Amino acid sequence: MSELEKKTENGSVGAAEDGASGEQKAGGDSGVGMGVLFFIAAFAVCFLSGWLLFPSLLYSKKEQPFNFNHALHVAETGGCDSCHFFREDGSFAGIPKNSSCVECHESQLGETEDEAIFMTEYVEKGVEVPWLIYSEQPDCVFFSHAAHVVGAKMDCVSCHGHIGESETLKPYQENRITGYSRDIWGENIWGIKKNSWDRMKMDDCAECHQEETGSKGACFQCHK
């Protein structure tokens, strides 16, 4: 046992010695440790700023001219197409013009400040409301609402989400580089989507077209 003990002692001595020498070594190789530390630190900073800071830097927030209560209007008018209608030639009118609004808002109907702004600043002055459009696509895109809504009987929700149930307008987030709304790329900065309306990039169009029609379609189908 003494031998064993010795061995252990030796071992421990050895270990101690080794440890000492190890410590020394570590002292001599401290660059690796710092390197790892720096790596981790830089990784963490970049990773986190990429996920957290970058999106807020990339997008500028703009407020709409005044708030618009979709839920209220849907309840009053009955559906999306009362205001967002097709013109006789099959083209989609999009955001209604003042002339459509004043069909009901001949004079102020409610008591909200927003409606007051609309009436005094826009209707009375004969100026169209400069709404910021969340779903505005680049100029090269031709999107046929008729093909999707009338032809394929799709719901507005499939692409536009539940905006019709919203009571307030969210701030418009404009991409500082492209000038387009954040909603095109999607709220998720990685571009991950859960719902069909989360993203509106060309790949998303193509994905659905592939599923539904068996082909992504030719370029001119959606471009001009």
Next chain:
Amino acid sequence: MTQDNHGKAHKFGMVIDLDKCTGCGSCMVACMSENNVPFKEDETNKKDSLTWMTVFKLSNEKNFPETDICYMPRPCMHCGGKGDHGHSPCVSVCPATATDYGYDTGIVSQIYTRCFGCRYCMGACPYHARYFNWWDPKWPDGMEEYLSPDVSPRMRGVVEKCSFCYHRYQEARDRAYYEERRDTIEEGEYQTACTQACPAGAITFGDLHNPEHEVYKLVKPDPHQCGKPRNPKAFRLLERLQTNPKVYYISEREWVRKAGDNYRKGEWGQQKKSDGDKGHK
């Protein structure tokens, strides 16, 4: 969502009667104003002049007074390529998929935002129908106000060409969808700007797959020969390259028809004979 099952594929094409064409240039301007084509101070260097529709002047090169001239409007031919399978010369070479063949319409697209300006397609096109934007477009003060939203204005560094006024097809389809007619578009609903403007009525446009359409009746395309015209007075440019253009020309004048391709000595006679034989069948 219900699946929208597109009907039978179209094959949009154009027939130009060269005996009616007066060379007035209306088609060129109709095209330019329809498609937001820009212009420069000097446009006399025709190599850098953007004209999707160009009217060429052909001559029989005979001495006075045997001389004859013929005007030949040349849009994009929207080639079907060998075998008419959509392998157009330009589409085959584009490294960016900025130009593709629409199998549902037979129209060759050009997507400006996708194009990066390598100009392979221009080299590949045997009809010089493609144009490169060497400069950014510039309009005199205020003139941008007349630009049409139907066609995207192009930027410097991309190729552009005739689209058979595809945006008019898009609009016609919008209407058809809205009226729940799906993909059934009447002949008159989709016409190109040049066809509509031609004061001589020399241009006819329609679906070459539809025997009811005027274009079909005029040239009687042969389905077994990739749409080669069965009307002996009709021809396509550089037929023997097998690019299978969708633009047909009609002329009573033999020298004009002969000018449609490059023939070696004696070849034209044989060509005529074989065409004549087919005409009798």
Next chain:
Amino acid sequence: MKIDRRSFLGLGLGAAAGVAASPVTWKLTDDSSIWTQNWPWTPVPHDGEVSFDDTVCTLCPGNCGISIRKIDGRAVKIEGKKGYPVNDGGVCLHGLSGLQYLYDPARVHFPMVKNGDTWKQISWDEATTLVAGKIKELRDKGMPDSIACVYGNDKGSIAGLYKRFLMAVGSQNFYTVDSMEKSWEALISRMHGLKASAAFDLANADYLLSFGAGFIEGWGSPVNNFLANSSRKERQAKLVQVEYRLSNTAANADMWVPAKPGTEADLALGICSAMISEKLHDADFVQKSGKAFDNFAKFVSEKYAPESVSRTTGIDVSTIKDIAVQFAKAKTPVAIAGRGRGDSAGSLMEFAAVHALNCLKGNFNKAGGFWTLENQDTLTWPSLEMDDVATKGYAKPPVGLTSVISTASLPKLFETINASEKSPVELMMVYNSNPCFTLHNAKAVKDAVNKIPFVVSFSSCMDDTAQLADVILPSHMFLEMSQDIHSGAGIAKRITALSKAVIAPVFDTKNPGDIIISVAKAVDGSVAASFPWENYDECLESVNGDQWSTLSEEGYIDSELTVPATPLVADFSIFEGFRGFPSIEGDEKSYPLTLVSVDTIRLASGSFASSPFAVKTVEDTVLIQKDSVIEINPETADKVGVSQGDYALVTTPLGEAKVRVNLFHGIMPGVIAMPEGLGHSFGTSSQVVTKGGAGLLSKNGATSIITATGGVSAASGTFENRYIGGKGVNVNELIGPITDPASGLDVAWGIRARISRA
């Protein structure tokens, strides 16, 4: 712990890995690629609701129906109006470019007065007072007859207002531009004793024999003719073109007859001779002409037998006889005169020679025939007040009165001014015409205009004449104004139309009708009393009387043509004492070649300059950079020693010009052709001093894709239209006028010339 190289390595790698594991790279790649596809300077046209607004194009006398395509009220395109009786959907390239004239860089943005070498902006009130003041001054001096007005044509209520204004101040000096229409009118008056204009039912005629008429070069009502021409194939109608050059019309014709230039009318008489000798003419019809016809028959058979005509014209006897037979056998043949686009007058006797063919067939006033449309003034004017000064002034004959057809002629006016020491015209008003560019010997016209003490231009664009004006009161361009339109230009239809203001004025301009009404009101007295209307719109409505409601609702009235009550008789006595057709200027020895001006539909050569689009379509055989290109037969070129693309010097008795050469087999040897419509002098800049604030009127902000600018920038006020200005040579500076002994009109179509290498 020490910071060393490895730490930095770690830092770098960590940052790289951190970024890679974050969405930054992917997102930025995507965003920057989108960024490169959407440069901020590439315009993005605003989208919106499509609408169409119909009106009538007034760029040329053709007056086609057009549809303006609008997006949310913003005009984006001009298209032909389907179903319109003139053009049925077709439209020419100038009409299609109409929107370019709205924003033409040469447009005059506001009233301006010349101040030495620069233009100074003035208000409308100042401008009106200035012009009215000058007129009052002249009237006070008892010289109302020294006031003159040059107006493009005399149709419609705006022309009526200007004519009325001259009468009210006391002057007969109202001038319109000469054209083939005037020659036809003079001829019809002489041969048929009618006050009528000529019209040709080309869409139904089965044999069209054109003596140099550029039937599809823009002659008459261009689009109407294009339609008539292309329907020939289905109708089995023939077109025969007599022309020394393979024009587009000749190329499109079934038969091209290249008679030597200036001998077209000889050929016509030769064909008459062949018809008469073969008894192919309508004996019943000519019988009514009595002895005069027998004299004519004798005259042509002696002097214009096919054999001798063949020598003059260079056309085979058999061809002449063939044409005679074909013309005679045709059911509804018409013979057409009026060279090129018909923008200038032609010799009365040449027209008579051509018209003799029509008379031999008697194919008058029926489908497919020659029509005499009696001048009907459908406008009703209130009575005019003329004071003593006016009555006295109006009693004096106009300056530049032509002897024969007793109307004042514009070329003669300028000739008279140049010949007098002091200009007999003290004040000249110009609207809708550009005589300093379109008249022959344009340089002399400029000299004459410079001699006139006070020139008032109503032009909406700077042009060669407006440049020399002392004050410009700019008019709206046609899409911005209303006016009534009355068809003419040889079209066998009687259409009254309303050209509507379809676009809000872009600049501080006015309707020329409103301008003259306000000037008249400022002149005061009996002149003001003769202009009782509040504004032009009120005048337009009242003078159109009963037809106004239809006009304003339907847009046009297509009235049935009326056949004259008494059947037409042709007076052949016009040929008695005939000595031959006028020849061109210059002696053959020093000038062995013939220079002719030719029209191409792609270049405008009248009161308006070509648009950028139109110039873009011009071939490089017509214009190379800033050089006009002349057309010459390779054989002639060989003799002169010039080849394709060479610079050459063209010399005529009037001057010389450096041009480039295009060899063309289709032009007769010995003839050189130069295009009309080039050589505008307003490309070079002239300074404008602005008051600031005016200029592009603010537009309906929301639909506008450009923001309205406050004032006119220096660049936009210099009238530098570099798209057409300063390009090429004005052929009218090389060709001088020739007065027709029979009508007094300027009938020049060419001049003798020589050419050498330059």
